[in-house]
Each structure stands twice: as C-alpha cells, then as structure tokens.
Amino acid sequence: MADYQLTAHEEPCTVIRTSDGAGIPPDMANRDYNGDQFSPGYIQWKQAGNTADPYVEPPTPEPVPTPEQQILFDHENRVLALEGQPPISVEDFVAKATRTPAAQRKVLPKRKG
Amino acid sequence: MAALDFPASPAIGDKYPVPAVAGQPQYTYDGVKWTTVGAQVTTAAPATALPLMDAATAVVGTATKYAREDHVHPRIPAAPVDALAYSGLQFNGSMSVSQELGDTGRSTQGYICDGWLFVKTGTAVETILRLTDPLFDYCGFSNLLYGQAGTAQPTMGAGDYYALFHYIEGYRISRLAWGTAGAQPITLGFWTSHSKPGLYSGSIRNGAYDRSYVFTYTQNTAYTHEYKTITIPGCPDGVWASNNTPGMRISLAIALGTTNSSSTVGSWTTNGSALGATAQVNCVSTTTDLFRLTGFVVLPGIAAPTAAQSPLIMRPYDQELVTCQRYFEKGAESQTYYSGGTPPAGITTAYEAVRFSVAKRAGPTMTPTTGWQYYNTSDGTVVFTPTFTNVSTDGFSFVGSGMTNWKAWYPGGSWIADARL
Numbered sequence: 037m038a039d040y041q042l043t044a045h046e047e048p049c050t051v052i053r054t055s056d057g058a059g060i061p062p063d064m065a066n067r068d069y070n071g072d073q074f075s076p077g078y079i080q081w082k083q084a085g086n087t088a089d090p091y092v093e094p095p096t097p098e099p100v101p102t103p104e105q106q107i108l109f110d111h112e113n114r115v116l117a118l119e120g121q122p123p124i125s126v127e128d129f130v131a132k133a134t135r136t137p138a139a140q141r142k143v144l145p146k147r148k149g
Numbered sequence: 150m151a152a153l154d155f156p157a158s159p160a161i162g163d164k165y166p167v168p169a170v171a172g173q174p175q176y177t178y179d180g181v182k183w184t185t186v187g188a189q190v191t192t193a194a195p196a197t198a199l200p201l202m203d204a205a206t207a208v209v210g211t212a213t214k215y216a217r218e219d220h221v222h223p224r225i226p227a228a229p230v231d232a233l234a235y236s237g238l239q240f241n242g243s244m245s246v247s248q249e250l251g252d253t254g255r256s257t258q259g260y261i262c263d264g265w266l267f268v269k270t271g272t273a274v275e276t277i278l279r280l281t282d283p284l285f286d287y288c289g290f291s292n293l294l295y296g297q298a299g300t301a302q303p304t305m306g307a308g309d310y311y312a313l314f315h316y317i318e319g320y321r322i323s324r325l326a327w328g329t330a331g332a333q334p335i336t337l338g339f340w341t342s343h344s345k346p347g348l349y350s351g352s353i354r355n356g357a358y359d360r361s362y363v364f365t366y367t368q369n370t371a372y373t374h375e376y377k378t379i380t381i382p383g384c385p386d387g388v389w390a391s392n393n394t395p396g397m398r399i400s401l402a403i404a405l406g407t408t409n410s411s412s413t414v415g416s417w418t419t420n421g422s423a424l425g426a427t428a429q430v431n432c433v434s435t436t437t438d439l440f441r442l443t444g445f446v447v448l449p450g451i452a453a454p455t456a457a458q459s460p461l462i463m464r465p466y467d468q469e470l471v472t473c474q475r476y477f478e479k480g481a482e483s484q485t486y487y488s489g490g491t492p493p494a495g496i497t498t499a500y501e502a503v504r505f506s507v508a509k510r511a512g513p514t515m516t517p518t519t520g521w522q523y524y525n526t527s528d529g530t531v532v533f534t535p536t537f538t539n540v541s542t543d544g545f546s547f548v549g550s551g552m553t554n555w556k557a558w559y560p561g562g563s564w565i566a567d568a569r570l
Contacts, residue, residue, distance in 0.1 A: 043536070050540065058516035058567075059537040065393055065511035067569060073358070074268050074314070075258070094550050103527065105494060130495075 040078055041089040051078050051088060105133070155183055233448055234462045238321050238335070238397070240264050240472045242445035243463040244292040247279040248470075248479055249565070254278020256299065260569060263473035264315055265294060271309035273302035273433040275403065277440075285443050288340055288374055289460025293443035296403060298433040311403040311433055312351075312424050315445065316570035318510060319356070319390030322397045325383055325449060327355075332383025337399075338446045338453045338462075340376050343368040344439035345432055350402050350414070350425030353381060356395035358421030360387035363414045365426050372439075378453035384417050393510045395570045399447070400424040403440045404431045474507035476569045482521055482535075482547070485557035494526055496555040504544040505566060512540050513566035517547075521562030526554040535562065542568075 040060075041052040048062035051069070060078060064070045071077030082088070113123045124132070155165050159178040169175045176183040240263070247262035254261060254277055261267050262279035269275060277296035285293050294313065302309070325333045335353075343349065350365045362384065366377040390396040402410075402425030411423035432438045444459050454462045464472070483501050515537035522530045535547040547564070549555065 050538070053514075056516055057534070058514050059540065060514045061512035061540045063512035065568075066514060068514040068567065075266075 038087065038089045039081060040086075042091040045091050049091075053078075054089075105130075108133075159183075233452075233454065234464055236449055237462065237464065238317050238325075238447040238449065239315060239399075239445055240317075240321075241469050242339075242447075243290055243460075243469070244279050244294055244443055245463075245466050246469050246473045247292075248473065248477055250279070252279055252281055254280075254295075260477075261294060261313075262292075263469075263477060266314040266316070266569075267296075267312075268314055269311045271302050271306060271311060271404075271406075271433070272300070273298045273311065273404070274300035275311050275433050277313075284342065284441070285340060285374060288376075288444065288456070290340065290443045290463075293340075293342075293441055296432075296440040298436055298438050301433055301435050301438070302404070303431070303434045305404055305406040305431055307406045308408045309404070309406040310409045310424055312405070312409075313401045313403070313442070315399040315401075316395045317397040317399070317447065318570060319392045319394055319396035322389065323391035325389075327384045327389040328387050330385055332385045333449055334380055334382050334451050336448045336451055336453045337364075337379045337381065338377070338444070338448070338459055339442060340374055340444040340459070341366070341368055342372060342374045342439075342441040343430075343432060344371055344437060344441075345430055345434075346371050347430040348426070348428050349432075350405075350410075350429045352400050352402075352411075352423050352425055353384075354398040354400070354421060354423070355384070355387050356390045356398065357388050358398075359419055360384055360389075360417060361411070361420050361423040362417050363411045363423050363426050365414055365428070368430075376444075376456035376459060380451050380453070382417075386417075387419075397447075401442065402426075402429050404433045405429045471507055474505075475510050476567075478505055478507065478509075478513075478566045480506075480564050480566070482560045482562040482564070483558050484560040485524075487557065491526060492556055494554050497552050498548065498550045499523070499552065499555045499558075500538075500546045500548050501558060502539075502544060502546045503564075505542075509542040509566060509568040510570070511568045512542060513568035515540055515545055516565045516567065518563045518565075521549075522559040523549055523552060524556040524559050525552070526556050528556075530559050530561070532561070535564075537564070 037054055039054055041054055043050045043052060050062065051060050053060060060066060060068045062069060067075055068077050070079045109126065109129050112129060116123055156163065161178060161180045163178045165176045165183060174185040176185055244262055244265065249260060250262065255267065256274050256276040258268050259266070261277055267277050275296050275298050277294060280293050280295040281291060282293060283291065325335065346368050348365055348367055350363060352361050352363045354361045362381055364379050364381060366379060369375060405425050407427065409422050409424040410427045410429060411418070411420055412427045414426050432440045444463065446462055480503065483503065517535050520532065521535050522532050525531055531553065533549045533552060535549055537545050537547055539546045
C-alpha cells in the first residue's frame with residue numbers, strides 16, 4: 037500500500053492519506069497537498085518518484101431486504117414452493133420490485149394454472 | 150504672567166488687555182464672555198530653546214514663552230493598546246487556543262497548539278507542549294509553550310535543528326508593504342523563561358525561502374521571566390505574499406546546527422535556510438534544558454508594549470479561536486431528525502453537507518475519527534467510514550456508501566479540517 041490513494045481515475049483529485057484516512061483536496065495552498073522542505077506534501081512525495089495507489093470503485097453492496105420486503109420475499113417463495121417452482125433469489129426479487137409489470141413478467145417464471 | 154482682571158462692565162467688542170501684551174492673548178468681549186476666538190497672540194520674541202524631546206518622565210520647565218519650549222511629555226505609544234492588539238499580525242501568541250492536542254504536546258514534528266509548529270531534525274527527543282500553568286500568571290499569561298529534552302543531544306550535527314515556527318498568512322502581512330521601498334518595520338515582543346542563560350535567536354523569512362533576517366536575544370538569568378522586544382526593519386525586496394499563502398515565516402530556535410544558522414545578524418540576506426544565529430545556545434544539550442515561551446506579538450511599527458502592557462495586548466480567547474479556526478477546526482457528525490414516516494428502504498449511499506464555522510484559508514485536509522455511525526431501518530446503529538467530498542474553503546460533504554438501509558445519521562464520529570500553513 038502506498039502512502040496515498042487516488043479518489044478518481046485522473047488527477048488532480050482528492051487523495052487519501054493512507055496512514056490516517058485523511059482526504060486531501062488538490063489545493064496548491066494546502067500544505068498536505070503541496071508542502072515545503074520542512075513538511076513535504078503529496079506533490080513533493082510524488083516528485084520524489086512515488087506513485088499513489090489507483091482509485092478503486094466502491095463495491096456494490098449486497099441488496100438486503102427491509103423487514104417489509106423480507107415478508108413479501110418469504111411469501112413469494114412460499115407461493116413458488118407450492119407451485120413447484122424454484123425459489124427466487126434476493127437479487128431477482130429486488131429487481132422484480134423495481135421493474136415495471138411488463139418487465140417483471142419476463143423475469144419471473146410463469147405460474148401453473 | 151499677571152493675573153487676569155477683566156473690566157466689570159464691558160461693551161461688545163471691548164479688548165483686554167489694552168494695550169496688548171507680548172506673549173499673551175488679547176481677549177475680546179462677545180456680549181456673553183471674553184474670548185480669544187479669532188484673536189492672535191501678540192508677536193513675541195522667538196523661542197530661545199528647542200522644544201525638548203519626549204522622554205520616559207514628564208517634566209515642566211520654567212520658561213514663560215511657548216508651552217512646548219521646555220515641557221517634556223512622557224513617551225506614550227501613538228496607538229492605544231487595544232488598537233495595537235487588533236493590529237497584531239500574530240495569532241494565538243498567548244498560546245490560549247489548542248484545539249488539536251490540548252496540553253498533550255508532542256515530540257515529533259508537527260503543530261503543538263494552534264499556530265505553533267515544532268520542527269526538528271536530530272537525535273534529541275524534545276517533548277514540547279502547550280501548558281496551562283500558573284508559571285507566567287503574574288505576567289498575565291496562563292498558557293505557555295514548554296519544551297524539555299527527554300533525550301539530550303550535547304553536540305549538534307551540521308544539519309540538525311530544533312525550532313518553533315509561527316507562519317503568518319500573506320493577507321495578514323500585506324499592510325507592511327514588504328518587498329517594496331515603502332516596507333514598514335515590525336516589532337516582536339515575547340516572554341521567555343529558559344533554563345539556560347545565553348544567546349538565543351530566531352529569524353524572519355519569506356514564503357519563497359529566499360529572504361531572511363536573523364535576530365538574537367539574551368536569556369539573562371536562568372528560569373527567570375524576561376520580556377524581550379526586537380524591532381526589525383521592513384524588507385525592501387524579495388517576494389512577500391499578500392494572499393492566502395505563507396507571508397512571513399518566523400522561527401525561534403531551540404538548538405541549531407551550522408546548516409540552518411547564520412553569522413549575519415541584524416540585516417536582510419538571501420539566505421532562505423537561516424533559522425537563527427550561529428552563536429545560538431544549544432537548549433537540548435542536557436535533559437534539564439527547558440525552553441519556555443509565551444506572550445508573543447508581532448506589531449507593525451517600532452513601538453512595543455511595555456512588559457506590563459504585554460498581556461493586555463493579547464486578543465481574548467473568543468477572538469483568537471475564530472482566527473485559529475481559519476486554519477484548523479474540529480466538528481462532529483450530524484444527527485438526523487425527522488417525524489411522520491421513515492426514509493424508503495434500500496438506501497445504500499447518503500450525503501450530508503456541512504458548513505464550516507469559519508471559512509478556511511485553503512481547501513482543508515479532512516480527517517475522520519473512528520466511530521462514525523448511522524441508523525438503519527431496523528433501528529440499529531451501524532459503524533461506517535465516511536469519505537469527504539466537495540471540500541472547499543466554506544464546507545464539505547461527508548458520504549456514507551455501501552450502507553444497508555440507511556435511515557439517519559447517528560452522531561458518533563468527528564472530523565478535523567486542517568488548512569494550516
């Protein structure tokens with residue numbers, strides 16, 4: 037891990053100081069970004085031949101149903117079980133909840149009867 | 150001068166005395182009173198002595214001619230103390246504000262309290278702290294900077310140095326017109342109580358590190374509170390910032406090697422690395438060496454307050470805090486309040502905009518503490534790590550991402566905005 041990490045794919049951008057998690061904006065008047073001989077900043081660190089860690093996109097969080105959604109989710113899977121259908125995943129259930137009725141029909145298997 | 154004996158029943162326009170007397174005003178009766186308005190003092194013989202210069206003690210002479218001929222007024226600063234206080238270029242010279250470390254201090258390079266930076270290179274372990282202590286109470290100061298070498302360094306290497314820095318923003322010094330022919334002088338005033346008597350020093354440098362002025366002062370008696378004043382001529386050349394970048398870099402040396410010291414004292418040079426004088430005392434040579442400083446002022450002009458006036462010239466804490474917050478501020482995570490329903494489920498990212506108490510000198514470095522939390526829809530609190538975005542001199546936004554059913558912010562964390570010089 038380098039001393040700094042970028043927060044965007046291109047500079048100038050805010051850099052994260054990995055030692056304490058500080059966010060340092062790309063302001064040349066900021067001593068942590070552009071220091072001097074007594075207090076080197078990110079610019080001086082970079083000029084010394086160092087390279088910051090690249091920006092990493094934050095991970096997409098796993099969808100977690102709310103208590104209300106959990107009740108509906110469990111209900112949906114009970115119905116599917118009665119119908120002899122495989123259970124629906126949380127991802128598909130959330131996707132179904134956010135799509136139009138027409139789109140939902142394409143995602144979910146048709147029920148018997 | 151003879152006693153005045155105006156006529157008992159004058160008429161408008163009557164004069165007194167008649168005839169006029171040399172060296173005295175001639176009065177005119179205006180119907181109500183005797184007045185000298187519009188009158189002229191009868192020409193007297195020229196003064197036979199030059200007016201005396203102001204001095205520390207007032208004196209009244211015996212001459213009967215011009216009042217100023219042999220009257221000596223006490224030397225009084227042209228501006229009252231409160232006006233000088235407002236004009237003080239320094240900030241937190243009384244060491245009263247210590248937002249980051251309180252009285253904890255440090256032995257590594259960094260800020261000790263607001264506005265005061267400790268720099269070091271060498272083997273000594275100098276612990277330096279802002280102390281709330283009655284040491285200087287009788288001088289009017291309840292805080293001081295206190296340094297002591299836990300590990301001593303009897304001999305300084307060439308490149309070693311231990312010093313205190315006080316950086317002043319360009320906006321604060323631009324009125325001095327340094328770098329021009331009209332450069333105005335400044336006067337430093339401060340209290341010391343070092344353990345080791347001898348010659349101490351410091352310097353004034355510009356932001357570009359290509360002008361310096363080394364000054365010295367003497368700690369006459371060990372452990373004794375001594376008030377020092379030093380007047381420094383304005384620097385007529387070089388580039389002195391008049392914006393939000395470092396305008397004036399003041400150093401006060403604790404110990405110096407040869408690389409960062411100068412034998413040229415009392416004049417401006419282009420030596421940008423001089424932190425003090427070659428003859429500077431080594432105040433980290435033993436573990437009993439103490440370096441103690443407070444009551445630091447930087448005033449435009451050549452007049453310094455007296456020792457008795459020096460605590461009166463310091464701005465009060467509430468004003469210093471506001472000035473210090475231009476460079477450093479601490480704040481806490483917001484708390485969200487609402488009623489009449491809950492936010493929709495499924496929120497994974499949320500922002501909150503925060504405005505600083507005081508606009509910052511530059512876009513600040515934002516540092517979170519641990520313990521940031523949010524409520525989720527099951528009413529539990531969840532710890533998260535915020536990121537800061539849209540950081541400007543006026544404020545910022547903190548962001549929680551990757552959250553689970555965010556419902557509200559819960560005040561568990563705090564932030565530091567650092568725009569120090």
